[in-house]
Amino acid sequence: MARSVGLTRERVVSVAAELADTHGLDQLALARVAARLGVRIPSLYNHVDGLAGLRRELALLGVRRLTDQLSRAAIGRAGDEAVVAIAGAYRAFVLAHPGLYAATIHAPDPDDAELHAASRATIEVVVTVLAHFRLGDAGTIHAVRGLRALVHGFATLEAAGGFGLPLDRDESFARLVRAFIAGLHTNP
Amino acid sequence: MARSVGLTRERVVSVAAELADTHGLDQLALARVAARLGVRIPSLYNHVDGLAGLRRELALLGVRRLTDQLSRAAIGRAGDEAVVAIAGAYRAFVLAHPGLYAATIHAPDPDDAELHAASRATIEVVVTVLAHFRLGDAGTIHAVRGLRALVHGFATLEAAGGFGLPLDRDESFARLVRAFIAGLHTNP
DNA sequence: ATTGTAAACTAATATTATTAGTTCGTCAAG
DNA sequence: CTTGACGAACTAATAATATTAGTTTACAAT
Numbered sequence: 001m002a003r004s005v006g007l008t009r010e011r012v013v014s015v016a017a018e019l020a021d022t023h024g025l026d027q028l029a030l031a032r033v034a035a036r037l038g039v040r041i042p043s044l045y046n047h048v049d050g051l052a053g054l055r056r057e058l059a060l061l062g063v064r065r066l067t068d069q070l071s072r073a074a075i076g077r078a079g080d081e082a083v084v085a086i087a088g089a090y091r092a093f094v095l096a097h098p099g100l101y102a103a104t105i106h107a108p109d110p111d112d113a114e115l116h117a118a119s120r121a122t123i124e125v126v127v128t129v130l131a132h133f134r135l136g137d138a139g140t141i142h143a144v145r146g147l148r149a150l151v152h153g154f155a156t157l158e159a160a161g162g163f164g165l166p167l168d169r170d171e172s173f174a175r176l177v178r179a180f181i182a183g184l185h186t187n188p
Numbered sequence: 189m190a191r192s193v194g195l196t197r198e199r200v201v202s203v204a205a206e207l208a209d210t211h212g213l214d215q216l217a218l219a220r221v222a223a224r225l226g227v228r229i230p231s232l233y234n235h236v237d238g239l240a241g242l243r244r245e246l247a248l249l250g251v252r253r254l255t256d257q258l259s260r261a262a263i264g265r266a267g268d269e270a271v272v273a274i275a276g277a278y279r280a281f282v283l284a285h286p287g288l289y290a291a292t293i294h295a296p297d298p299d300d301a302e303l304h305a306a307s308r309a310t311i312e313v314v315v316t317v318l319a320h321f322r323l324g325d326a327g328t329i330h331a332v333r334g335l336r337a338l339v340h341g342f343a344t345l346e347a348a349g350g351f352g353l354p355l356d357r358d359e360s361f362a363r364l365v366r367a368f369i370a371g372l373h374t375n376p
Numbered sequence: 377a378t379t380g381t382a383a384a385c386t387a388a389t390a391t392t393a394t395t396a397g398t399t400c401g402t403c404a405a406g
Numbered sequence: 407c408t409t410g411a412c413g414a415a416c417t418a419a420t421a422a423t424a425t426t427a428g429t430t431t432a433c434a435a436t
Contacts, residue, residue, distance in 0.1 A: 007414075026214060031392060041393075043415045051393065107349035119352075141355050145342070146364040148350075153341020154333070161295035162336075164307075167329050176334040179371025183363075186370060195383075219423065229424075231384045239424065 007039060009047040013057045020058060020099025028099070030054070056115065058103035063118040066104065069093050070125045080181050082129045087151050087177045094155035101155075133184050143184060150180055195227060197235040201245045208246060208287025216287070218242070244303065246291035251306040254292065257281050258313045268369050270317045275339050275365045282343035289343075321372050331372060338368055 015036050020028045030051055034041045048054045073089035074082050094101045108115045126144045135143055154173055163169055203224050208216045218239055222229045236242045261277035262270050282289045296303045314332045323331055342361055351357055 029392065030394095040416065042395085042417085045394080046414055105345075105348050105350065138355060141353055142360045142363050145345075145351060145357075145360045146338075146367065149342035149345055149364060150334075150338045151341070152345055153339070154337035156344070157293075157333075157337055157340055160293050162293065163333060164304075165329055167326060169333075172330045172333040175330050175371075176337060179334065179374075180364075180367060182371055182374060183367025186367075217423065218425095228385065230386085230426085233425080234383055 007037065007043060007047055009057070011037065012044055012047050013054065013061055016054055017058055017061060017097070017100050020103065021097050022099070025055075025058075025099040025102040028055070055103055055106075056109070056112070058100060059106070059108065060115055060118055062097065062100040062104040063115070063122055065097070065100070066090070066093050067118065067122045067125060070122065074125060074129055078129075079132050082132075083147070083181055083184075084177055086126065086129055087147065087173075090148075090151045091155040091158075091173060094152075094159055098159045130184070135184070146183075147180060150176060195225065195231060195235055197245070199225065200232055200235050201242070201249055204242055205246055205249060205285070205288050208291065209285050210287070213243075213246075213287040213290040216243070243291055243294075244297070244300070246288060247294070247296065248303055248306055250285065250288040250292040251303070251310055253285070253288070254278070254281050255306065255310045255313060258310065262313060262317055266317075267320050270320075271335070271369050271372075272365055274314065274317055275335065275361075278336075278339045279343045279346075279361060282340075282347055286347045318372070323372070335368060338364060 012033060016028060016033050019032055019036065023032075028051075030041050030044055033054070034044055037044075044054075048057060069089045069092070070086045073085040077085050104119075108119070123144060126147060127140060130140050130143050130147070133140075133143070154176060157163060158169060163172070200221060204216060204221050207220055207224065211220075216239075218229050218232055221242070222232055225232075232242075236245060257277045257280070258274045261273040265273050292307075296307070311332060314335060315328060318328050318331050318335070321328075321331070342364060345351060346357060351360070
């Protein structure tokens, strides 16, 4: 029996992310992760601090990947176009990785500096994009909150199957983002 | 030992709703419900179909209470004022009953006619309020989705502690809703 | 009085997470 | 080479949970 099977924290977290995306974050269990890796449950504790620790790792991974996607979407764009791009990228990320994204939402440990820094990096991207609208410090924060709320709300409802009627969801989303952008221009 | 302790489905669901609101829906366990009611776990099965059934009951209760709150908020109001009112009522409901509200989100059983009817009733209130803007059939649905996404997103992020900075959240919300309403007037 | 029903129970099973302690390669120091 | 420390994965045990099966008993209707 191979004593070392090449388990690493990266592999454990990666498999967990896959499972969370396909079966839902609330269905994530160490038992499934271990089974998928061909390993007994306690072995996971050598790489990850239990289920809570694993979920924290997922949150960190999710925030970082989201930041990455938003940054890429904003490259070479500015103003309205950049807002549309990051909104679309955010929505696409939630739909592609619903479990990983869900992990990023739950209120983090206030003492977790690493996770807080990662979250701030995400906000930073949006702040940068919205800075071009010259809304002032407070105005920019209000706008960041609004944009995030709107995209988060749309994407999570969509991922949860919350839009029953057979009407084009892309169109609904585009209209919502357009309306928000219009508001950015008319605000004091 | 009293053989009948006066347990009813209503009491079970009511206690569960309380626990879900205070400790989070994901922390809801039959063990806690039973303990709170001074009863053994299996006794709950006489009134509720296991944990899954209990969560379904919570979803139904949540949707109905939400519809009730939205309806009340819209009474005697129309146009912009009505939109502001139901948006505020929706947000207040999520903040006051985060667990109950969370239960209403998870994708329901497609065969659950009762739950679907209740959901449709909620949508109906919003449709009625937005009908005054004369957006057409499709336009109204897009607007309903947008409003719901925006309020859902803001309130759930807020409830999850997602807005770190010490800037007035009421103001952020008011601006977002105003921008949305402005969009309703300018859209084709 | 009797009998049926329903509510609550005990007991048993399965799944999960967690901790403690064990085994056994591997690798580096002597 | 040998040896000894370390780490990765293990077994075993414990606790919490949900669920099901089968049992008891109060109460109400006949």
